Amino acid sequence: MLELKDVSFVVEENGGEKSIIDRLNLKIDDGKFTVITGPNGGGKSTLAKIIAGIKQPTSGQILLDGTDITGMSVTERANLGIGYAFQQPVRFKGIRVIDLLRIAAGKDLKIPEACKFLSEVGLCARDYIDREINASLSGGELKRIEIATVIARQAKVALFDEPEAGIDLWSFQNLIRIFERLGSEKSDRTIVIISHQERILKIADEIIVLADGKVKAQGASEEILPTILGTSSAVDACSLLTKEGGEI
Amino acid sequence: MEKLDEIQKRMIEELSGLHEVPVGAYNFRANSKLAGRNTTANIDIISKDDGSGIDIRIKPGTVKESVHIPVVISASGIKETVYNDFYVGEGSDVVIVAGCGIHNCGNQDSQHDGIHRFHIEKNAKVKYVEKHYGSGDGNGKRLLNPVTEVYMEEGSSLEMEMVQIKGVDSTSRKTYAKLAAGCKMVVQERLMTHGEQYAYSLYDVSLDGDGSAADVVSRSVARDTSVQKLDLLVKGNAACSGHTECDSIIMDQGKILAVPALEAHSVDAQLVHEAAIGKIAGEQIDKLMTLGLTEQEAEEQIVNGFLR
Ligand SMILES: Nc1ncnc2c1ncn2[C@@H]1O[C@H](COP(=O)(O)OP(=O)(O)OP(=O)(O)O)[C@@H](O)[C@H]1O
Ligand SMILES: [Mg+2]
Numbered sequence: 310m311l312e313l314k315d316v317s318f319v320v321e322e323n324g325g326e327k328s329i330i331d332r333l334n335l336k337i338d339d340g341k342f343t344v345i346t347g348p349n350g351g352g353k354s355t356l357a358k359i360i361a362g363i364k365q366p367t368s369g370q371i372l373l374d375g376t377d378i379t380g381m382s383v384t385e386r387a388n389l390g391i392g393y394a395f396q397q398p399v400r401f402k403g404i405r406v407i408d409l410l411r412i413a414a415g416k417d418l419k420i421p422e423a424c425k426f427l428s429e430v431g432l433c434a435r436d437y438i439d440r441e442i443n444a445s446l447s448g449g450e451l452k453r454i455e456i457a458t459v460i461a462r463q464a465k466v467a468l469f470d471e472p473e474a475g476i477d478l479w480s481f482q483n484l485i486r487i488f489e490r491l492g493s494e495k496s497d498r499t500i501v502i503i504s505h506q507e508r509i510l511k512i513a514d515e516i517i518v519l520a521d522g523k524v525k526a527q528g529a530s531e532e533i534l535p536t537i538l539g540t541s542s543a544v545d546a547c548s549l550l551t552k553e554g555g556e557i
Numbered sequence: 558m559e560k561l562d563e564i565q566k567r568m569i570e571e572l573s574g575l576h577e578v579p580v581g582a583y584n585f586r587a588n589s590k591l592a593g594r595n596t597t598a599n600i601d602i603i604s605k606d607d608g609s610g611i612d613i614r615i616k617p618g619t620v621k622e623s624v625h626i627p628v629v630i631s632a633s634g635i636k637e638t639v640y641n642d643f644y645v646g647e648g649s650d651v652v653i654v655a656g657c658g659i660h661n662c663g664n665q666d667s668q669h670d671g672i673h674r675f676h677i678e679k680n681a682k683v684k685y686v687e688k689h690y691g692s693g694d695g696n697g698k699r700l701l702n703p704v705t706e707v708y709m710e711e712g713s714s715l716e717m718e719m720v721q722i723k724g725v726d727s728t729s730r731k732t733y734a735k736l737a738a739g740c741k742m743v744v745q746e747r748l749m750t751h752g753e754q755y756a757y758s759l760y761d762v763s764l765d766g767d768g769s770a771a772d773v774v775s776r777s778v779a780r781d782t783s784v785q786k787l788d789l790l791v792k793g794n795a796a797c798s799g800h801t802e803c804d805s806i807i808m809d810q811g812k813i814l815a816v817p818a819l820e821a822h823s824v825d826a827q828l829v830h831e832a833a834i835g836k837i838a839g840e841q842i843d844k845l846m847t848l849g850l851t852e853q854e855a856e857e858q859i860v861n862g863f864l865r
Contacts, residue, residue: 363843383846399844403862413848
């Protein structure tokens, strides 16, 4: 179980202090598919980075299966099984897709093994395995590779920050299938997805609404979803998609 | 002829990726002496009469052949200047691999100054790979000052891979090229300095003929207190296109001076330059750490990739 106790993240702004995450308390159960949603700027990515260790909270504690990991480095947390797919994936000059997948898997992956991860995110492996992760990749390609690196890690707690952003309509269904498979593969695996998409919210076991750095609501999907639909927290993807693209 | 010892063999492996004697033409030079030579029906290697170096003569129409000319210095205190002239015949297509490795365990400086001249005839195609490498833990310095001159006749092309990643204390690398009509030159330089090393690299490329093109790209990493100066100059004297780019990562207390420069002497010259110096992006390190690498391992991967 992942637990956050009284976590705050405060930054300095114009001489004053601005609270991005505000005394937040949260429990995310093992084996559940949790979706975090909420308005832009609500603190979702900041929260994910605090869990991954990329940002240090100003105060509060983070516990993984009862162990306090607040003081641990990003590396230590990664090795405990926390994986994080960035909202804005990073580019690297000269590092190839195969290199990054090998780093992610922590071993000298054979080409067919690496290809499996790429196929899973809908990339034709042969075309991508030797590509550099540089500016020549499109936004959607980069996003898929980012997701593949987290799949390759076999993380116990996998955080995906807006994985659907930039992914085309055709692939959307496949993306959802990935998360379902990840969940069923290991029963105690925790999947946390930050998303604005109704279709992703609908397949969640649990939904957390985050706004102004606070948990505004948390509960079973059936319970929370009706209260947020039609508000700015969720974009009604289906109606938009059917209008433009027809069948998905 | 001298026989190669273990250190020398390892250096040659490092320089040219050769584990054994290569097929094709080669000339091994070790501690200022000839240590092996092979010529083929199409490629001749001849020592200059005054002993100052070698002439490599490639017959017109020679295709898919290679020449290896590694130089190894493993004794301390050697200082040498060597002239190598390559005559690449019309319409040939060859790979030339050169390189110099200095292993200095002694207390005297060792220095190799190689002057390479390429005479590339019409429509010939050359791929040239040059690696410089230093090792050994003596107090003696490892110094390399290569000069490369390139003369390209109409329609010829040259691809250069110039690599110096490790162990050279001080280097001044100068490359001059003159391109006739329809010639193409692509340079990829990879440079890394560490400790108190100093590296100076100059490219001076003249695009003299219509339709000539040059792309000179230098990627470098300066670590510790090392200092680099990069001068990349492309001159457009005709209807030509030229591009130069210096892209550098600076670390620790390194210093980098990057000077990409363009000179146009024709209204039809199209020239572009780019330069960027910066430290490793924090988010690159963050990403690799979320994949389980330590900060140091992450840096290594980023630098290795960048210099690939
Ligand atoms: N270092 C910082 N300094 C100042 N403001 C910051 C800093 N880091 C984050 N913020 C602000 O904190 C707020 C939360 O940002 P965050 O990226 O966590 O939002 P989000 O919920 O992920 O939004 P989105 O849905 O747009 O991705 C934003 O208003 C952002 O501008
Ligand atoms: Mg965000």
